[in-house]
Amino acid sequence: xxTENNALATLLAEKPFLLADGATGTSLFAMGLxxxxxxxxxxxxxxxNITKLHQDFVDAGADIILTNTFGGTRHRLKLHHAQDRxxxxxxxxxxxxxxxxxxxxxxxxxxxxxxxxxxxxxxLGGLTYEDAVAAFAEQIEGLKAGGADVxxxxxxxxxxxxxxxxxxxxxxxxxxxxxxxxxxxxxxMMGLHPKDIHGVAGDIGxxxxxxxxxxxxxxxDILSSLLDMTGADPSATVxxxxxxxxxxxxxxxxxxxxxxxxxxxxxRLARDAGAxxxxxxxxxxxxHLAAMRQALDAHEPRQRxxxxxxxDVIGPLRNKTASESAAAPARERGRRGxx
Numbered sequence: 001x002x003t004e005n006n007a008l009a010t011l012l013a014e015k016p017f018l019l020a021d022g023a024t025g026t027s028l029f030a031m032g033l034x035x036x037x038x039x040x041x042x043x044x045x046x047x048x049n050i051t052k053l054h055q056d057f058v059d060a061g062a063d064i065i066l067t068n069t070f071g072g073t074r075h076r077l078k079l080h081h082a083q084d085r086x087x088x089x090x091x092x093x094x095x096x097x098x099x100x101x102x103x104x105x106x107x108x109x110x111x112x113x114x115x116x117x118x119x120x121x122x123x124l125g126g127l128t129y130e131d132a133v134a135a136f137a138e139q140i141e142g143l144k145a146g147g148a149d150v151x152x153x154x155x156x157x158x159x160x161x162x163x164x165x166x167x168x169x170x171x172x173x174x175x176x177x178x179x180x181x182x183x184x185x186x187x188x189m190m191g192l193h194p195k196d197i198h199g200v201a202g203d204i205g206x207x208x209x210x211x212x213x214x215x216x217x218x219x220x221d222i223l224s225s226l227l228d229m230t231g232a233d234p235s236a237t238v239x240x241x242x243x244x245x246x247x248x249x250x251x252x253x254x255x256x257x258x259x260x261x262x263x264x265x266x267x268r269l270a271r272d273a274g275a276x277x278x279x280x281x282x283x284x285x286x287x288h289l290a291a292m293r294q295a296l297d298a299h300e301p302r303q304r305x306x307x308x309x310x311x312d313v314i315g316p317l318r319n320k321t322a323s324e325s326a327a328a329p330a331r332e333r334g335r336r337g338x339x
Contacts, residue, residue, distance in 0.1 A: 006175055007149040008109050008209050011063065012237060017271055017296060018109075020064040020241055020279025021057040022289045026256075028053065028068075038080040040072050043092040050093070054100040058108055060286040061293030064277065065101060065108060066152055067093040067143060070115035073135045075127075087142040094146025111152035111177070112143030114165050121160050129164055136168035144174050153178040154241075155215050157188035159200045170205035177209050177277075179239050182225040183216040185320045194228035198236055212239030215281045217318040218246045219258060219266045223273060223310045224317060230274030240275040242266060244283030246318065256283025260291035265313055267292040272302045 011018060028039050031049045042050055054065045072090045074083040082089065094112055101108035117135060119127040140151050151169035153176055156162045162178050169176035180188045180197055187193050192200070197211045213225045222242035229238050245258025258266075263280060270278045278296065280288055311317065 006209075007107070008064075008111075008175065008177075011107055011109060012209070012276060015063075017275070018063040018277045019061055019289070019293055019296060020111075020239070020277055021054075021062040021066055022060075022280040022284030022286065023244070023282050024053065024066065024068055024070065024113075026283050026285065027056070038071060038077065038082065039068055040070075040077065040089050040093065041080060041082060043068055043089050043096060047092070047096055050096045051100060054097050056286040057289060058100055058104050060290040062279070062289060063106075063108060064111050064279070065097050066111045066113040066154075067097045067146075067148060068113070069093045069139065069143065070113045070154070071118075072114070072139045072142070073117050074138060075117040075119050075135060076115070086138050087145070090139050090142025091146040094143045094148040098147035109150065110148050111150050112140065112148035112174070114139060114143075114151055114153045114169075115155050116157065116161055121158060121164075129160060132161060132164035133168050133171070136165040137171050140165075140168050140172040140174060144172055148174065150174060150209065151176040155179070155181045157181060157184075157190045157192065159190070159192055162200050163204060166201040166204040166208065175209050176201075176205075177211070177239060179212045179214040179241065181215040182213055182222070183319070186221070186224065194225040195232035197229055198233045210237040210239045210277055212241070212275070212277070214239070214241035214279075215243060218243065218315065219262070220310050220314040220317050221319050223266065223269055223305075223314065224307055226270060226273045226275055227305075227307065227310075234274065237276045238274060239277040239279075240270045240273075241277075241279040241281045242270075243281045244285075244288055246315075247283065254283075258283060258288065260288050262314065263288040264291040264295035267295050268299050268302075269305050269310055269313065271296060271299055272305050274304070 097110045151174045153165040219242045226240045244256040
């Protein structure tokens with residue numbers, strides 16, 4: 001895809017790496033979001049909180065901020081009786097992010113977060129491919145109207161759902177990025193191997209600006225997926241947006257084990273392993289992100305890490321690697337990916 005009128009492609013051409021933001025959900029829960037409440041409704045109900053979310057990540061050094069729209073399709077919003085507000089909620093989210101990016105002292109990309117519908121596509125479920133494209137297009141229309149630079153298709157497990165979202169982005173007229181969640185024995189829950197991520201939607205439009213992985217399980221596991229992805233295509237622009245360590249229940253609350261120093265080392269290893277866009281997912285606060293920014297800015301390139309190096313530095317794998325496992329049975333994903 002050409003860099004003309006394409007902010008993300010232009011910035012990638014100018015810089016060796018970009019820092020994406022951290023977790024949406026963790027940050028909003030800290031502001032009082034209740035379990036079971038739709039974060040997207042806060043775009044209209046509490047826009048000042050969403051502004052703070054983005055501002056904190058920009059202040060921490062993010063080059064890319066993701067809109068508060070992970071569950072912004074009609075299929076997700078119908079769970080909150082808001083399926084008739086898709087366009088408005090997504091437009092408002094993009095406008096909030098755009099206003100923060102516009103005041104930043106450097107170029108900041110507004111990425112329109114597009115998460116999975118939560119439905120299974122035919123023949124495993126009742127959602128047709130055409131209906132999936134239509135639902136994603138409805139969401140992306142709102143994101144584009146609000147000023148998003150790119151459709152950021154994330155936490156996906158189904159190659160067909162990635163394709164549907166990519167087709168919708170092209171139809172609406174936004175460039176796209178897509179990432180899978182390799183959380184089931186090193187593959188997505190629908191059996192996609194990290195090394196195969198490049199070919200999922202490369203033939204749609206002019207292809208993706210970047211592909212990669214987000215969410216999943218621990219930081220070591222996503223770095224293992226990264227090695228697979230960059231090994232399969234060293235020339236590709238690859239995204240890695242890992243969770244902040246390992247989730248641990250403390251009573252009724254989830255805490256993530258990753259410290260700022262650990263996430264700084266994760267960022268260094270991600271850069272050495274070939275990632276061009278590096279960020280955090282569930283549990284990643286602005287403090288973690290600031291440590292990642294500082295680490296990346298001061299980083300001297302090192303040798304491409306081995307899996308053994310990653311485990312030594314970050315900790316043990318939580319899953320088998322994809323190369324060690326067979327495809328796992330499908331299961332429906334809950335509200336994950338913006339942690």
